[in-house]
Amino acid sequence: MVHIHPTALVDPAAELDSSVKVGPYTVIGPHVRVGADTTIGPHCVIEGHTTIGAENRIFQFSSLGAVPQDKKYAGEPCELVIGDRNTIREFCTFNIGSPTGRAVTRVGDDNWIMAYVHLAHDCQVGNHTIFANNSQLAGHVEVGDWVILGGFTVVHQFVRIGAHAMTAMCALLFADLPPFVMCQGQPAQARSMNFEGLRRRGFSAARVSAVKAMHKALYRSDLTLDAAMQQIQAISADVPDAQPDVALMLDFLRQVQPQRGIVR
Numbered sequence: 001m002v003h004i005h006p007t008a009l010v011d012p013a014a015e016l017d018s019s020v021k022v023g024p025y026t027v028i029g030p031h032v033r034v035g036a037d038t039t040i041g042p043h044c045v046i047e048g049h050t051t052i053g054a055e056n057r058i059f060q061f062s063s064l065g066a067v068p069q070d071k072k073y074a075g076e077p078c079e080l081v082i083g084d085r086n087t088i089r090e091f092c093t094f095n096i097g098s099p100t101g102r103a104v105t106r107v108g109d110d111n112w113i114m115a116y117v118h119l120a121h122d123c124q125v126g127n128h129t130i131f132a133n134n135s136q137l138a139g140h141v142e143v144g145d146w147v148i149l150g151g152f153t154v155v156h157q158f159v160r161i162g163a164h165a166m167t168a169m170c171a172l173l174f175a176d177l178p179p180f181v182m183c184q185g186q187p188a189q190a191r192s193m194n195f196e197g198l199r200r201r202g203f204s205a206a207r208v209s210a211v212k213a214m215h216k217a218l219y220r221s222d223l224t225l226d227a228a229m230q231q232i233q234a235i236s237a238d239v240p241d242a243q244p245d246v247a248l249m250l251d252f253l254r255q256v257q258p259q260r261g262i263v264r
Contacts, residue, residue, distance in 0.1 A: 067095065073121075113129075141155050150171060156173060
């Protein structure tokens with residue numbers, strides 16, 4: 001038997017693994033699917049075409065799968081997909097995608113998402129991220145793996161945040177934040193690279209030095225973006241262990257739109 005509190009309202013068409021636990025007064029709609037060992041706290045609303053994986057912990061008063069805050073949305077069957085082993089704290093709001101975007105809002109695995117976080121329609125969140133309280137993502141935002149968002153970070157629509165990047169509290173992002181970069185301010189400005197975070201994740205001294213060289217090319221050498229990319233490309237020849245890190249940075253920079261640019 002699914003462990004459902006008697007005051008919860010779960011639509012008979014919803015698909016819940018037998019190990020799922022549902023707290024008091026929670027409402028779950030007909031198009032919801034929930035994987036094994038996920039716990040859903042009291043007073044949550046999970047609706048829409050929402051798929052939730054295994055071993056997630058969803059705390060009280062969260063709203064997952066509501067329609068996007070998009071005036072163009074007209075009831076299309078868009079989705080919210082959440083992976084495995086995520087912690088979603090109180091009062092979080094994750095909307096489904098929109099037909100003008102990817103049609104799906106996606107959250108990966110092993111993310112730590114604190115209270116009052118908002119993910120608007122079509123956001124794409126990777127794995128192992130940390131979103132501190134009141135982080136707010138507008139529509140179509142992309143967040144790479146291992147990103148850390150400080151409390152009250154606000155991200156403009158269509159902005160991309162590269163893997164291993166980090167924002168300070170109250171950062172305001174209007175431009176793309178490249179991988180590894182730490183930023184702070186309103187609007188956000190690059191301050192350094194996330195060196196300590198990389199060391200904690202097992203980056204070797206050579207790889208950290210390569211990230212420092214990329215930071216110098218992007219922010220300390222007074223180069224255009226194209227010229228900085230050429231200099232970054234050369235780093236992989238000097239530090240073979242850093243080839244994946246250089247490839248990650250270059251792939252990100254190649255997708256930067258001129259009208260948006262990167263956090264400087």
